[in-house]
Amino acid sequence: MSAMAESVAQAMESLPPAELAELARHAQKIIEDRKVAFWPEAKAAVDKLCEASGVTPAQLFARLYPPAPLPPKYVNPDDLTQTWSGRGKEPAWLVALRAKTGKGLSDYLVAPPEAVGVTSEGEVVEGVPGPDGE
Numbered sequence: 001m002s003a004m005a006e007s008v009a010q011a012m013e014s015l016p017p018a019e020l021a022e023l024a025r026h027a028q029k030i031i032e033d034r035k036v037a038f039w040p041e042a043k044a045a046v047d048k049l050c051e052a053s054g055v056t057p058a059q060l061f062a063r064l065y066p067p068a069p070l071p072p073k074y075v076n077p078d079d080l081t082q083t084w085s086g087r088g089k090e091p092a093w094l095v096a097l098r099a100k101t102g103k104g105l106s107d108y109l110v111a112p113p114e115a116v117g118v119t120s121e122g123e124v125v126e127g128v129p130g131p132d133g134e
Contacts, residue, residue: 070087074109074110075108076108078097079093
């Protein structure tokens with residue numbers, strides 16, 4: 001706590017409850033006003049930084065906070081390291097595999113854990129039928 005804050009805290013000790021309540025309401029109003037004022041000030045600071053750096057705010061934030069990668073939706077059954085989220089261009093491995101096998105996109109969906117005999121706790125369950133019912 002700063003020296004000023006300590007001084008104010010000491011002075012508050014001698015105030016009657018009604019004055020303390022009024023002081024608390026006043027302090028809360030100041031806090032709310034500062035929160036409202038923060039956003040325009042922050043935007044101005046970001047705009048100034050971007051202008052000096054030659055980038056747009058969108059470029060700055062995209063670089064600083066890239067979107068989280070999407071979980072895989074499709075997988076190559078022959079190479080489980082090859083996955084695709086289903087967004088963007090279909091990967092070459094999937095195009096080639098579909099052309100070779102004649103199967104549809106849905107045949108390469110990542111199976112949910114329940115479909116392959118694994119509980120949500122990670123335990124393997126015996127005798128659970130696969131996606132084709134066997």
